[in-house]
Amino acid sequence: MKPFSDNIVFYDTEFTSLNPYEGEILSIGLVKLNGEELYLELECDAKPSDWVKENIIPTLKGPRVSREEAGRQVTKFVGDSRPYMVAFVNSFDAIYTYKLMGIDGHPFNWIPIDFASILFARDIDPESYLNKLAKDLGIDTSKYNVHNALDDARVLREVYLKLTGKP
Template sequence: MQEFDKHQLFFFDNIIFFDTEFTNIDSEIGELMSIGLVKPNGEELYLELEYDESTIHPWVDEHVLPYLTGNKVSKEEAIEKIWDFVGREGEKPFLMAYVNQFDSIYWYRLFSDPKGHPVFWIPIDFASILFGFGFDPDIMREEEFYKWLEIDTTKYNKHNALDDAKKLKEVYEKFKEKVNKDS
């Protein structure tokens, strides 16, 4: 069993930060549109997938579609590219998303198996980490939070899966520094 060190609150960096965009928040009809993955070393993968345009919610049409490039791959191609990016050998990394419920649902639907994919089967939810440290889980919508972390959010496009994953990586790293410094 791993020993707990109260002075080193974040002890595991085998993480891939991710975000997805999907056609509809209703996961019964929605489809995965794009996925962004970022490793701690900054290596990144961005994929847009083929999807049924009839499932696009009007909100997605207005807020997500403008950020898509249109270079779509099939689900089979996406799965292969993700396996190649994450790797097929060694310890499986954890996926971390901000409010991971929807991202995880669409991830599992892509791979059609809760364990037959290249990452550890339990995803990490950054909103829960925030809550555990006494922050409102919705705080990532507040510009003051980013100012506290000294993050310039203007370099990120909202509702772009890769930008959201890169922003989460930066937030996680700065948040980790802040809470470890204060412990």
Template sequence: MERKLIFMDGEFTKLTTKGVNFLSLALITEEGKELYLEIEQDKNDIDPWVQENVIPLLNGNAVTKEEAKEEIIEFVKENYGEDKPVLVADVNQFDWNGICELFGVWDIPFFYIPIDFSSILFTKGIDIDVDRIELAKNLGISIEGFKQHNALTDTKILKATWDKLK
């Protein structure tokens, strides 16, 4: 069975072992259809680094967690029917934890085994700590208008890099 892919990146309030809460997340299908969401969070529970580097890149149109879940489910169904696409994320242990936090472990609209893009880079002999914008530029991907630490542009870089490396 060939599994369809969906690319994803999320920005968090802070990295923690006690649940990962999305400030924003983006999904892009293999065909290039996009979903970008910002999710309401307690502004007092945001890491100072995130305050400085992520918050300025948000558009301020946040939805509730329930609205985000409904929009994600609708987006997945519109593009994949009843199939559950395989989630591809750059550092998927954080993104997958955020998905589990948002949906609950058994109600996730994605296949239960995500793909970690950093592992793909490792198998291709590429330093997993490489700056993703520099990597994209070195692969000939146009990076004009890309803002690192914005979920949508980070997902666009992820997908474009995936497409170049496959």
């Protein structure tokens, strides 16, 4: 698989609810193609869903930054090259990023790339992404914490590199 562009950032977010009208972003993990990383946990007063209370909140251990500070750090990390945001099932990650930074204030290309759709188009079951595909590609998923935004972005990058044959 030859990608259209190498100007990409692997991206994942964790948030309080699947309902973007009620939810707020809790954490952001970004990994550049070269492996450079940024991880932020955000101050948040939104009420988390029961699933988030059980599965996400206990994993948040870092210092919290304000939404404004998170926006500044993401913008600085991403730079001005307007990279494509690559996320697994990007609809939620993109929406929560736009809520955080504004539709015109985020530093990414306006077209977010959905990795699940790439897998689907290659006749790979997107739901097998972590359990089967990563293992078939020789990736040790035991070193990653599921539903940690940075680890999710890391494993996405690792799978992408294997599928594209990039070093």
